[in-house]
Amino acid sequence: MPHAKLGKPETERIREHVRSHTVTVAVIRTEKTPSEIESVVNDMGKACGVKPVKIMFSPTSDFGLAELNSNDRILALVLVGGDRTELVSVSRTDVAFISDLEGAICMSNIQSGVIRNGL
Numbered sequence: 001m002p003h004a005k006l007g008k009p010e011t012e013r014i015r016e017h018v019r020s021h022t023v024t025v026a027v028i029r030t031e032k033t034p035s036e037i038e039s040v041v042n043d044m045g046k047a048c049g050v051k052p053v054k055i056m057f058s059p060t061s062d063f064g065l066a067e068l069n070s071n072d073r074i075l076a077l078v079l080v081g082g083d084r085t086e087l088v089s090v091s092r093t094d095v096a097f098i099s100d101l102e103g104a105i106c107m108s109n110i111q112s113g114v115i116r117n118g119l
Contacts, residue, residue, distance in 0.1 A: 004032040004040045010087040011047050014075070017090045018048040023074045025093040029082030037079055041066045050075050056105045065101050074098070 006014075006028065014026045026044075030037060041052050050068040057064035057079075066077040076098045080088070 004030045004037045004085040005043065006040060006085060006087060011043065013087065014044060014090050015047045017092075018050065018073055018075050021092045022072065023076075023093050023095060023098070024090060025076045025078060025097065026090040027078045027080065027088040028085065029080050029088050030085040031081070031083055032085060037064075037066075040079075040085070041068065041077060044068060044075060044077060048075055049073070056102065058105055063105075065098070065105055067098060067102075076101070 014024070017026075018024045028040065030040070038055075041055060044066075045051055045068050048068070050070045050073055053067045053069055055064065055066045062081045064079040066079065068075045068077070074095070076093065078101065
């Protein structure tokens with residue numbers, strides 16, 4: 001199955017936003033599984049001059065977070081399930097939002113593990 005890929009205009013829109021703001025969030029809808037979105041994360045890293053730090057997904061893989069950064073920029077990619085790979089929105093955010101989303105994914109993973117293992 002082919003890997004996920006954003007179009008050039010979408011990539012350029014994210015790149016320009018990252019250049020203009022210190023912390024950016026881009027919401028990307030994709031039909032791909034977590035293992036198939038690595039190409040989107042790597043493409044964004046190259047285009048924006050940031051490196052992937054972490055990638056996390058909910059237990060059902062219906063949403064996830066990829067955090068990329070450099071010395072002075074942070075790009076958070078929020079990945080949600082959908083019919084095709086496309087940019088939904090890009091905007092300025094803050095580190096607190098990224099931390100909250102990361103915490104929600106971690107809590108969801110812990111709760112899923114507790115239910116699955118019957119602890």
